[in-house]
Amino acid sequence: MAEMQRPTRKHAFTVDSRERLTATGICRVIFCSDELITAETDTGQFNIKGEGMHIDVLSSETGDMLVVGKITAISYTESKPARSVLGRLFQ
Numbered sequence: 001m002a003e004m005q006r007p008t009r010k011h012a013f014t015v016d017s018r019e020r021l022t023a024t025g026i027c028r029v030i031f032c033s034d035e036l037i038t039a040e041t042d043t044g045q046f047n048i049k050g051e052g053m054h055i056d057v058l059s060s061e062t063g064d065m066l067v068v069g070k071i072t073a074i075s076y077t078e079s080k081p082a083r084s085v086l087g088r089l090f091q
Contacts, residue, residue, distance in 0.1 A: 009041070010025050011023070011043060012024050015074070018072075019068065019069070021071055022066055024063055024065075025042065026064070028040050034069065035049065035050065035051060037053060046074075047073075047076070049072050053069030
């Protein structure tokens with residue numbers, strides 16, 4: 001059977017007064033604490049750093065997420081395709 005691929009989700013975010021972050025295109029949350037939230041998008045990891053943060057809304061169907069708390073930094077980590085064992089040996 002052929003695997004069904006889901007369409008790529010468009011990712012965007014907005015920050016209101018460094019206290020509310022609304023994001024779209026979230027595939028899943030990898031890690032969540034009051035100082036760091038790491039989520040996966042179709043293009044890589046989305047990292048939110050801050051203080052007293054929590055996820056107020058997370059929809060797995062739409063990929064929407066609302067984070068509330070003091071937001072101090074936002075960064076991305078590129079996702080790279082996994083290399084084979086030979087590829088890692090001969091880098």
